[in-house]
Amino acid sequence: MARRVKNKASAQIQITAEQILRESRERQDPDIRRPKQKIVDPDELSEHRLRKRKEFEDLIRRARRNPSAWVRYALWEESQGDFNRARSVWERALDVDYRNHALWLKYAEFEMRNRFVDHARNVWDRAVSLLPRVDQLWWKYIHMEEILRNVAAARQVFERWMQWQPDVQGWLSYIKFELRYSETDRARAVYERFVACHPRPDAFIRYAEFEIKCGNVARTRAIYEGAADLLSEDDEEAEKLFVAFAEFEERCKEVERARCIYKYGLDRIPTGRAEDLYSKFVSFENRHGNHGEIEDAIVRKRRCQYVEEVRKNPLNYDLWFDYIRLEESVGNKDVIRKLYERAIGNVPPAEEKRYWRRYIYLWINYLLYEELDAQDMARTKEIYRKCLKLISCKKVSFAKIWLMAAQFEIRQMNLKAARQILGNAIGMASKDKIFKKYIEIELQLGNIDRCRILYEKYFEWAPANCYAWIKYAELEKKSLFETERARAVFELAIAQPTLDMPELLWKAYIDFEISEREYERTRQLYERLLDRTRHLKVWVSYAKFEASFGLEVEEADSKEKSENNNDSSHGQQMERIQRCRAIFERASDYFRANAPELKEERAMLLEEWLNMESSFGSLGRVDTVQKKLPRKIKRKRAITTEDGIPVGFEEYYDYIFPDEVAMIPNLKILEAAYKWKRQKLDNDGDR
8 A cells, every 4th residue: 555645845954965975974984994914023924925925926817918017016026125036027027018118117227226237237238129219218228327437338328229220319319428528529420420310401400510619610511511412402491401501601701602502592492491591591681782682682582472472373363473573673584484484374274254364464475575675576476376376276365466466477577477367366256456457457558459358347247336337438438539439338337237336327427428518318318317216316416407507508608609699698598497497396296296205305305496596596486486395393203112012202303385284184273383382482582
C-alpha cells in the first residue's frame, strides 16, 4: 500500500546541496595513514629492504615500459647506499629502452652525484655513441669534463661531436669553448670547418665578425668575397650578406668598394627579396654619393618596388606605364625594349573593349618610343605588324592603331603600303574614323575618283550616316562645283529608309538650294519635309525662309534691274509677307485641328508669328496675331502610381485659346475671378 503524503508544503528550514556535501565531509572518518615504522635492528632493515624490492620488482613487471618506475627504483637503491644495485637497475632500464635519453642523463647524473667519474665518463661515452644526434648528451658530457678541468678531454669530445656535423649551435659552442681558453687559432680553424659544413650567410657573417674583432681586415674581406662567390641567387638570406659586406667596407672607409658591393648585390638578388638592400643603398648614397649617384640609387629602389608590384598584378597596366616611364628616364634602350615586350605580353583575358583600352596604349607608347626616341624604323614597322595582327584576330579593334600605321607609312613615303593598311582596316574593322581619315588623305592627294569610291564603300557600310552624306555632297559642290551630283547625293540621302540625324541632312540640303538661289526647289523641299514631319521647327524655319532669305536675295536682284522701281519692290515684299503669313496660318490650323494636345507647341508658334509680324513694321498685323494668343493658367491634377493609387496632386500650366472659349462652360466664371483678382492687386498697390 502506497504512503500518502499529508503535508506537501515546503519545509521551514531549507537545506542546500552545498550544506549536504559539507556535512557529509565532516562526518567522514579521518584518513587512515600508514603508521611510521622504526627499524631498530639489522634484521628488520633486511626485511624492510626485501619487501620494498619485491614491490618495485612487481611494479616494473607490470609496467616494464614505464621509465618513472625504473627511476624511482634506482633512486631508492641509491638512497639505501647500494650503488651496485642502483647501477644494476639503471642498466636494466637501459636494456628495456636505450633510446630514452632522459634515462641516460639521470644515470650519468647518478654517477656524477656520487663522484664515480670513470663510471660517469663510461655512461656518457655509451650515450653519445648510441644517440649522437641528441645535443644535450654532448653538452652534459663536455660540461662534466670542463668542471673536472680536463680541457683536452672536452676538446676531444667536441671533435667527436663535430664529426657528426651538428647544427649551428653545436659549432658555436665549440668556438666559444676555444675562445674561453684564448685559443684564437683553434677557434679560427673551427670557423673554417663551420662555414664549410653550413655555407649560409649567417655563418659567414659570424666568421667575418670574429675576424673583425681580431683586427684582420684582409681575412674579413676574403671571407665576404668567398661567401659572395659561393652563395646562389635563390638563397633567401643573401641580402644580409651583402648588407654586412658593404657596411664593413664603409667602416673601413672604402666607399667605392661599398658602392660596388651594393650594385653587385642588387644585380644578383631577385628584386622582391632585396628591399632592405635597396634601403641601405639609398641611405649609403645619401651619405657618400653625389646628385647623380643618389638619383641612381632612388631609381633602383623604385625599380624594385615596381618589379614586385607587376609580379603580383601583371594586368595592372598603369603600373607598367609608371615602370616604363622610370626606365625611359634612365635611357637604357635594351632594358626599355625588354620591358615593353614584357608589358605587351600581358594580354587582357576577356575580349571586351573596356579591358583593352589601357592595354592598347602600351603598344602606342612602344611604337612612339621606337619611332621618335630610338628612331629604329624597321623595328617600328615590325611592331606595327604585330599589333595589327593581334587586334585583327580579336573581337575588339581600335581605329587609332590602323590610322597610326597608315600615317607612319606615309611618313616613310610608302603610299602604297598606307593604302593597303587602310583598305585592310575597312575590310576587317570598319569605323567612321578610318573612312574619314582615308578620304581626307586621298582628297589632299587630289584623287577625287578614289574619294568617290571610298564614299560609296562608306555608304554601303553605314547608309544611315547623315554626316557622310553631307560631306560627300560638300565635296561635289564646294571642291568640284558639281551641283547636279551634289543634288543627286542629297536626293539619295533623304531617300534612305533610316537616318541617324535626318534634321541635319534636310537642313544641309535646304541650305544648299538656298546658296544656289533655287528658291522654288527650296519651297518644294520644305513641302516634302512637311509631308514627313510637322514639327514646330520645320514650320518656323519655312516661314523665316519666306520672310528673310528669299526676300533679301530677290531684293538684291531687283536693285540690279532698277533702283527707282519702289512700287515693284513694295509689291514683292508684300508677296513674301503673305507667303510667310500663309505658312504660319497653315501651321496654326494644323495644331488646332490635328494636334490639339500640343498646346505648348501651338503657343510657341504664335509667339514666333507675333515676333515675325512685329519685324514687318507697318506692314505687320500684330493685332490679328495677339487675338489668337492663349491665356496661361495654373491648374492641378492628380498623381497616381503605376498601380493606379492616388498619391497627391501637382500643379501645371495650361493654355486656353480664344477658339476654345465656347467649349468651356465655366470659362465666364474663371474670367470674372481673374478680373477680380487683378482689381484687388491694383487696389493693394494704390494703398
